[in-house]
Amino acid sequence: MTARGQIAVGGLGIVLALLIAWAAAGIRIVDNRHVGCRIRLGQIQTRETPPGVHWVMVPIESLATVPIHTRILDYKGVEVLAKDGLRIHMDITVGYKIKPQMACDAYLQYTDIERGLVVPEIRSALRKVASQFHSTEYYERRAEVDARIVMALEELKNPYFEIVQVNIRNVVLPDSVVQAIQRKIVAKQEAERMQFVLEKERKEAERKKIEAQGIAEANRLIAGSLTENYLKWYQIQAIKELGQSPSNTFMIVPYDSGLFPIPTYPLPGAKR
Numbered sequence: 001m002t003a004r005g006q007i008a009v010g011g012l013g014i015v016l017a018l019l020i021a022w023a024a025a026g027i028r029i030v031d032n033r034h035v036g037c038r039i040r041l042g043q044i045q046t047r048e049t050p051p052g053v054h055w056v057m058v059p060i061e062s063l064a065t066v067p068i069h070t071r072i073l074d075y076k077g078v079e080v081l082a083k084d085g086l087r088i089h090m091d092i093t094v095g096y097k098i099k100p101q102m103a104c105d106a107y108l109q110y111t112d113i114e115r116g117l118v119v120p121e122i123r124s125a126l127r128k129v130a131s132q133f134h135s136t137e138y139y140e141r142r143a144e145v146d147a148r149i150v151m152a153l154e155e156l157k158n159p160y161f162e163i164v165q166v167n168i169r170n171v172v173l174p175d176s177v178v179q180a181i182q183r184k185i186v187a188k189q190e191a192e193r194m195q196f197v198l199e200k201e202r203k204e205a206e207r208k209k210i211e212a213q214g215i216a217e218a219n220r221l222i223a224g225s226l227t228e229n230y231l232k233w234y235q236i237q238a239i240k241e242l243g244q245s246p247s248n249t250f251m252i253v254p255y256d257s258g259l260f261p262i263p264t265y266p267l268p269g270a271k272r
Contacts, residue, residue, distance in 0.1 A: 026055045034065040037104040044108040048100060066103040066113065070095050070164055073119065077172075080130035088135060089172040094122055094153065095165035106160040118161055125156050138171050 029052075030036040036049030039062045049063065056063050073094045080088050096118055098106060110116035129152035133145050150166040 022058070023055070026058045026061075028054045028056055028063040030054060030063070030065055033069040034067050035100050035103045036063045036065055037107045038063055044104060046104045046108060048104050064107060066098055066107050068098050068100045068103060070097050071114070073114075073122065075122075078123065078126065080127045082133060082135040082138070083131055084134050086135040086174050086176075088130065088138060088174075090126070090130075090168060091170040092126070093165075093167040093169060094163060096122075096161050096163050098161050099159070102160045109160075113160070117158075121156065121158055121161075122153065122163075125153055129153070135173055138173060142171070 028036065030049060032051040034051065036054060038045040038047075038049060038056065041060055044064075054063060073096065075090070075092045075094070078090045078092060080090060082088050098113060106113045106117060126149070129149050132148075133141075138145055146168045149168060153166045154163050156163050
């Protein structure tokens, strides 16, 4: 082979190697947690590239990947305003997913989808729903308020992403609110205690009233049954029992003109 032939073969080999290197440089792999977005001459193509092995024509083409799996945002100390204007801080975890069919549109609009779109949208929705409650409700109705906030975020309508989970880990209220709530709780407990005491006293007064009415009724009945004939009969029976007692051998019993014993009752304090 002549020198010229050798040069031609060598040049062909170099060109072939360069072609292979160029073709290999264009190989891109998209895993199943992402979709690809082709960028051709600086223009983002809105047709998504599915997971798999793909080839792009470098340098005029590139392939950006957009995550479509669930991503977790961990917010700590997010400041929101309550309905009464007081500042509340929340620790909240939010999970979201980019909609696969809208991934390239979102990438075209925001490039950094999480910082440019998702985070501002979630913060805005959180502040909006948080402002619907008074600061005291975050303490007194915590479970209900948390459920409302979670529901509002999960129902957030956005064409590019969806919320899949929300977890409110902690809510920090201003010290003035906490102290006011604690004073309210103490006052409520004291009022309930006083109500219990008053109810107890009322029932005791009713019991005494009923007891007094019973005693008065008994006295009325007894007084109505103590006739003169009954008292004479009762005294005769008492004298009879006394006369039959072995400890008494002599009795003086006064009688009236009708030969009935005259009732005699010892005066209070008199010696028998």
